[in-house]
Amino acid sequence: MALTASTMLPIGTIAPDFHLPEVVSGKVISLANFADKKALLVMFICRHCPFVKHIQQQLALLGTDYENSDLGIIAISANDAENYPDDAPESLKAMAxxxxxxxxxxxxxxxxxxxxxxxxxxxxxFVFDREQKLVYRGQLDDSRPSNGKPVTGADLRAAIEAVLAGKSVSDEQKPSIGCNIKWKAGNAPSYFGRG
Structure with missing residues (x-):
């Protein structure tokens, strides 16, 4: 496990489009699915990572709390499933x-x-506003598997609430910390390891 921090993509970046299969339904999801939302949360997770396991109940709670709101949420796993079978689509489906x-x-x-x-x-x-411009990138909260702090989702929730209320998101944003994304052989991007 390589402890890795967010790259902290520049604020104001427009959300890149995607067309990805949803692991439960098989439907293809794209940015257009969230066009009518005031805010969009894009999160990169997986199944095997201890940092994700540590917060998975809070992630489920986020989905429940904002189910009927103006926040769109999508989780994406990009890990190399060949070498990390726990992160393969069928396993992700079971997790979901x-x-x-x-x-x-x-x-x-x-x-x-x-x-x-x-x-x-x-x-x-990553949290985007109605124009799908990046307003927050960083941690869920200060909790980590080994530090004994409660998982509250405080940092991420504060950013979401600000966007939904039409307010500015705080400039104070701490990088998320977790396991590195498991890139396929020869596929690691140039920014990897920068943070």
């Missing part, structure tokens, strides 16, 4: 069902979407 996730979980087999978002770790969070 077990956790009762209320948002699409998609698999980025080519890893091109992860690269477009400069995703570096699992979990990695």
């Amino acid at each position: 069902i077990e956790l009762g996730l209320k948002f699409p979980v998609c698999y980025d087999e080519s890893q091109e979407t992860a690269k477009a978002y400069t995703a570096a770790c699992t979990p990695d969070f």
